[in-house]
């Protein structure tokens with residue numbers, strides 16, 4: 001009720017999921033009741049995933065949904081640009097070079113012109129003290145967009161849809177990484193203070209408390225946060241625009257009076273809120289309908305938004321429950337969906353359903369010829385049949401449909417830019433008549449289902465292909481000239497699917513057979529098809545493409561389901577293709593024990609080299625005969641996530657002492673310690689290693705060998721060429737100090753930075769070998785980087801090549 005009478009807006013701008021000040025968003029949306037948005041330039045694709053093995057595109061989808069889950073709690077809206085988080089960078093130059101300055105500026109301008117914020121809030125300063133180059137760029141672009149959005153000569157192609165927009169002011173929500181920055185910020189003049197710890201008796205929480213709940217949705221980056229009670233002071237300083245002395249909305253009319261002719265609407269809404277009776281909200285409906293009539297004569301984009309809010313308020317005050325569900329969560333192109341549109345009146349208020357229309361991928365209407373007044377507390381269900389168009393695209397997120405352009409997404413439709421996710425496939429419009437006026441309520445068509453362990457859930461309705469072609473993820477590596485089998489699963493999404501699946505490889509590579517017929521009789525049924533791939537004799541990189549002809553239509557995608565309890569299930573349709581790599585790799589280890597940590601695709605990569613990889617359980621760690629493994633490898637952040645690994649460290653070191661080989665990938669510090677455990681710091685290796693925060697983010701950064709150690713020569717001769725073609729970065733969380741027993745194998749550093757030697761450490765221990773390596777093998781191996789395979793194979797072989 002209060003929000004209806006506030007006509008103001010704020011847009012916060014930063015670079016990543018988790019950069020946003022959730023408490024300020026909650027305070028603005030829930031406390032000040034202004035329309036509040038967060039524009040994150042990227043979807044956080046380049047980060048590390050703490051809850052599973054998804055990387056890149058899939059991680060971006062998870063983080064998008066985490067932000068939306070957070071926004072459902074703090075009450076703000078979510079927007080993105082086309083920029084891709086390409087991983088940590090220290091410079092604005094690398095960021096602008098990879099994104100294109102004008103391209104991402106145009107997206108920020110576009111979101112501002114559509115959202116029309118009164119105030120823009122930056123999280124960063126646009127200077128090196130922001131740390132991450134992408135942070136700096138978010139503030140630089142925010143400042144530029146503040147004036148560019150108002151300038152009709154900038155990005156005039158947007159003006160066929162939107163008008164130029166001048167926000168009143170742009171401010172920096174001060175924050176500091178260090179004590180020194182904190183002191184500097186405290187000295188800034190004309191700060192506007194806000195207490196985000198203010199308690200809201202209607203909500204029963206303070207905004208900082210709400211922020212803790214919201215922030216804890218960022219689970220893939222381990223952002224679980226406290227629900228903080230008590231005062232929480234925050235400050236804003238002017239960056240540009242009209243100065244403010246007391247409040248960030250100084251000089252901004254956030255009432256209906258700002259809209260010509262709007263004052264009477266504000267008056268009615270104020271009275272309605274004042275006389276609101278919690279026990280009888282339906283008594284407020286006539287006043288709201290009166291306000292709606294007055295709004296009809298007003299024409300500004302914000303009025304359309306407020307009308308939707310008003311209609312939702314009327315729905316709530318009337319005790320109406322409106323819902324649209326489909327009979328299944330997925331449909332194929334040309335397939336049918338049955339939609340149930342339910343209207344239920346739970347108050348003694350006369351309501352007529354005049355019509356229910358569905359729009360989106362198809363349009364249809366309910367037949368309401370048999371009368372439409374709602375009986376008290378008796379659900380009224382209209383059934384609507386919809387057929388998906390034959391050429392309906394699959395429900396791939398809009399930003400992943402076209403190949404990327406460098407580190408930006410390709411989004412052909414300007415109107416999609418900025419959207420957090422695909423609009424619902426179908427929406428139901430309920431046109432309702434109440435005593436005193438008409439309203440329209442819109443509901444996305446969802447699938448509603450029961451999960452025995454969780455209760456009632458919903459998920460978005462999607463379009464999927466008749467069959468999915470599943471190739472296991474990651475590149476295929478041919479370590480010698482022999483042919484290898486590649487498995488392709490053809491999975492049916494329809495009761496019966498028959499067709500022909502075909503494999504294409506470029507010249508020099510051979511496939512046998514080229515095509516196979518398949519016939520599936522039941523949705524969910526799958527048939528494995530095996531193809532023999534013969535590589536060329538020389539080094540080569542190629543792309544294998546699988547496609548199927550089914551009923552005259554060509555299908556060339558697989559399906560990837562992302563399912564976590566804190567977000568709605570997501571389905572991606574990656575192209576059914578895989579990278580083929582022919583390169584000579586020799587491996588002197590056969591049996592590998594792998595201690596999976598936070599999740600990575602390294603075991604699958606090692607199997608490509610012909611190794612047997614066994615994932616070690618907690619029970620194996622404690623009891624199994626480790627001696628049967630040539631090498632034991634710990635996955636990324638295994639020491640952070642596997643207490644059983646830390647508990648059995650002595651056993652593992654004993655194994656090394658007796659002649660085993662151990663390869664430890666990167667871990668992070670938590671509270672100064674690995675796994676948060678003070679005792680674990682010293683014993684991640686046989687001699688002390690201190691993990692630091694150093695990383696090398698430029699994937700082309702030169703790497704120099706420091707020693708002439710057999711591990712660099714056997715069984716593969718490692719040369720500079722093996723460090724070519726790496727992706728995203730060299731490595732992260734390098735060792736900062738180490739015992740002299742270790743030999744640092746390589747030196748590398750980002751341009752203009754000090755040399756770093758803690759990326760890979762090697763030592764003999766007893767009869768065995770131990771290697772700590774914080775290089776990004778978890779990215780390079782699945783990407784099919786030939787040199788990464790050769791170097792890692794040497795690490796695995798270390799115990800046998802001395």
Ligand SMILES: [Zn+2]
Nearest residue numbers: 015016019132
């Ligand atoms: Zn960030």
